[in-house]
Amino acid sequence: QVQLQQWGAGLLKPSETLSLTCAVYDDSLLGYYWTWIRQPPEKGLEWVGEINDGGRTNYNPSLKSRVTISVDTSKKQFSLKLNSVTAADTAVYFCAREANGAFEIWGQGTMVTVSP
Amino acid sequence: QSALTQPASVSGSPGQSITISCIGTNSDLGVYNYVSWYQQHPGKAPKFLIYHVTDRPSGVSNRFSGSKSGNTASLTISGLQAEDEADYYCSAYTTSRTYVFGTGTRVTVL
Numbered sequence: 001q002v003q004l005q006q007w008g009a010g011l012l013k014p015s016e017t018l019s020l021t022c023a024v025y026d027d028s029l030l031g032y033y034w035t036w037i038r039q040p041p042e043k044g045l046e047w048v049g050e051i052n053d054g055g056r057t058n059y060n061p062s063l064k065s066r067v068t069i070s071v072d073t074s075k076k077q078f079s080l081k082l083n084s085v086t087a088a089d090t091a092v093y094f095c096a097r098e099a100n101g102a103f104e105i106w107g108q109g110t111m112v113t114v115s116p
Numbered sequence: 117q118s119a120l121t122q123p124a125s126v127s128g129s130p131g132q133s134i135t136i137s138c139i140g141t142n143s144d145l146g147v148y149n150y151v152s153w154y155q156q157h158p159g160k161a162p163k164f165l166i167y168h169v170t171d172r173p174s175g176v177s178n179r180f181s182g183s184k185s186g187n188t189a190s191l192t193i194s195g196l197q198a199e200d201e202a203d204y205y206c207s208a209y210t211t212s213r214t215y216v217f218g219t220g221t222r223v224t225v226l
Contacts, residue, residue: 061212104164106161106164
């Protein structure tokens with residue numbers, strides 16, 4: 001069964017760069033879009049962006065100027081970088097596999113806190 | 117892009133049916149059938165319930181069903197059970213090649 005395992009720094013200072021990675025186990029990266037979604041504390045889900053195995057990306061317009069999503073097919077990993085973070089970027093970040101217009105498999109989530 | 121609109125809370129007694137609405141626009145729900153629903157228990161990752169408006173992935177109870185009319189999608193939970201108490205989110209693909217989530221609905225089983 002496909003599993004996503006994610007990791008990255010959980011505590012950042014304002015203006016630093018958030019960096020998270022998600023590894024895909026027991027399946028290939030090929031043929032899917034791979035997505036990042038975040039959830040601020042006590043708030044709803046927000047789609048951050050996606051990438052396919054060919055490196056094609058789509059980003060949330062509200063984050064587009066600060067976000068980069070990349071993929072390493074040889075390692076079966078994809079990554080999120082969000083620069084110039086502020087307290088508003090404090091959230092649980094999830095990676096997910098997208099298929100048929102839905103997010104069918106999710107990572108366990110990583111809490112990222114931005115604090116001076 | 118604005119979040120899809122869901123009621124903040126819906127409640128029902130065990131065994132009853134409840135329906136959660138998800139209102140979008142002609143740039144998302146009104147255009148595509150890439151509508152999905154998710155259940156999230158506190159402290160957990162969301163669980164995938166519905167895709168393509170009405171389809172259930174294997175392993176999801178048939179007590180969960182989806183529909184759509186115009187710019188509004190709906191999730192119905194029939195035979196409400198205590199374990200259904202959770203937050204529920206809709207999601208839709210948009211004409212901007214992005215995705216948007218709903219505001220979320222807290223379901224309470226009385």
